[in-house]
Amino acid sequence: MTSAPSAFRDRILPVLTVILAILVIWHVFVVYLNAPFVRDQAARANEEMTFAQVVERTFAQERPILPAPHQIVAELWDTTINKAVTSKRSLVYHAWITLSATLAGFAMGTVLGIVLAIAIVHNRAMDKSLMPWVIASQTIPILAIAPMIIVVLNSIGISGLMPKALISTYLSFFPIVVGMVKGLRSPDMLLLDLMHTYNASQSQTFWKLRWPASMPYLFTSLKVAIAISLVGAIVGELPTGAVAGLGARLLSGSYYGQTIQIWAALFMAAGLAALLVSIVGMAHTRVLARMGVKP
């Protein structure tokens, strides 16, 4: 009954169908949400409009409630390809500002997370006392206090990339600590005993057994961490009226009612997130393949 699995039928087709359905629903909503404004305008100008005309105009509004996909694509095209990358109107420029803060925060978060995890695994007192507070630290909505961190750091002379990167660090170290603690503890008791019978030192056990064993956990955490690093960098741009970065684009779009600008920035951020996660995913497969792990 079951035929050979095909990547197209089992993976691509369902996803394409769902995307198509989303696009159809989207267009319906574009008409539904934007029509009142179009009708209003027509009534004011004493125009009689057929339904087809209404639909046509809902797709081409300047400040729609919900822009049509083609408008967003046009805006993206206009602000990425048609503008010089150094221009303040180029989305590439803004994306780069956000990306640099993301990457800096991600790198610091990874180092901090790994160091904390190593300390927690090797010291019982650290495990007992630090771990609950690492978890509690995440219930503090850092995104909520991001404005304060930025303002405070600004007042002592730290501004620009660093405050945003610190917010990203705070968000990204947590999944890495949790994943690495689990990963460093994942070697079997038997293997640990074997290392013991070899009279391996603690550092030898670490480098030859625990560290390699933790790699799958590390990369899974890294995927989560890089995505939320981006969120941290974007939110870090919201307060203090930052003028550059994707978050600043969202904010200025919100102030001036430029819906298309907001959606374009949103899609840029989404694309960036997808790109970053897939890069980490590729590194994951690469490293595990080098280590001889069969997928």
Next chain:
Amino acid sequence: MNGFLVFALLFWLGAWGLNQWLVAQRPKDPTTRRAIGLAVPLIFGITLLVIWECVVRGFEIPSILLPAPSLIWARIVTSTHILWADFQQTFLKSVITGYVAGCGLGFLVAILIDRSPFLQKGLLPIGNFVSALPVVGIAPIMVMWFGFDWQSKVAVVVIMTFFPMLVNTVQGLASASHMERDLMHTYAASWWQTLVRLRLPAAWPFIFNALKINSTLALIGAIVAEFFGTPIVGMGFRISTEVGRSNVDMVWAEIAVAALAGSVFYGLVALAERRVTFWHPSVRGGRA
């Protein structure tokens, strides 16, 4: 070196030594063991507060940069009515409503698409993709659509919590093994019976995982959404305006409330998890 810093150092060393000693103890009595398990992180937390207080006083850091815990506490005590109003607006209205609606919707959709493998294959990758996206970015759009009051924050929270719930529930529903499903089949159990008796119980650990993730996401979403416009009440509003007016102690008071609310919320979900999934290995081992 002044007195405060010396005291902080001594206190830290003392607390560290005490913790080292405490974790080395292996009492037979379970109550003592539990007391030690509680005391160790508590001592660590108190140490942090003491060091914070002493560093602020020792280096004479101006309170506009970092207020001492005692100042923050004084502010909390004197402005409980403001904190309570903000808490009501942000937590009770936006977070709770959005959390219940978002999680409920994710759960229902997961059960609906459970019968269609085609939809599952299509929706899951997209759901996973969407949950990796910076969803807080939709906050300005939601504020435009639903107005400045708490309704727009609910919309943001619903969107943020929907996908983790959907993805986890679908995965959980698929986690009952074939043997168990075949057994239900031999009992001539209907689809509903199989769902309620077998597959939902098997899915609980996954569902609670989503509930825990969402408990912090919901709070973050609601507070961030308030940056894009809000009536003159709410935790996000208070934080952004008091920063502008340089009342950093008020901001920290608000943070303390948010942290407390978030921890209690998380704790309640974790407690419910222990009750519902008492059979799961991670709970039986006492490490939920």
